[in-house]
Amino acid sequence: MLNRVVLVGRLTRDPELRFTPSGVAVANFTLAVNRTFTNQQGEREADFINCIVWRKQAENVANYLKKGSLAGVDGRVQTRSYDNNEGKRVFVTEIVAENVQFLEPKNSQRVNQGVGASNETYGGAPADGYGHSNQGGTPNANGTRSAGYANDPFSQEGSIDISDDDLPF
Template sequence: MNTINLIGRLTKDPELRYSQGGVAICTFTLAVNRDFTNQNGEREADFIQCKAFKKTAENLANYQQKGSQVGVVGRLQTGSYEKDGQRVYTTDVMVDRIEFLGSKGGQGNQGGHEDPFANNKGPIEVSEDNLPF
């Protein structure tokens, strides 16, 4: 079993790019507070590299920014590559699901992103002819 659940804040704006095949890939770093304090009484954080794909990647890049709090469900994946003749090892969280929990400092909507439900005036009338059952 390889499952990881995290809640943390984005350390910078998510970076969105597309593979040669057109798949959206979003990389971001999540700062996750530890459950304890250090000798100085300060809480430390772990900085965890994450990758999201496809629509999840696009939604994250379009609606979240530095400081936003998110919940991530995913799996750990290790890898390696050569840099300057040295083998570099990596550990990333591959995101399966993400929830947007709050903006920087809990101040609600920020950064000019529109609330997609701002004009929602309640239930929508739907004709029974349009129902698939």
């Protein structure tokens, strides 16, 4: 049997950290995950997925993530039920995160909040649309950088001359 979930999305609110009576940390948060297609109006919809994380990772999530943070979650789907105060059975489906990745730098600030925005700034450096800073490496005498995305030969306009013999497929 296989029960594995991998999600990448933004937190819809700050994580809620609590502790069990025995002192085990548990954090709850909701992840907004964009769908891969658009609706009839051309807008991209999102799913809002409840996640739960335990122990040290719960404390890290509560300390370092906040509303709007980009996060990756690797875990499993869990369903449970309970009786609420009115005696009615409530069913809950959530993701139990086994690993949470922080996908933005700690000091990131999103300048443009639009969907599909490519004009974003992360920690003062322009980003390449994937959260990578374009300020890699050290400046050369001519003002360019010696390493990093700024010198990526594949990011330039035009085509690259590669023969079919050089391709691995």
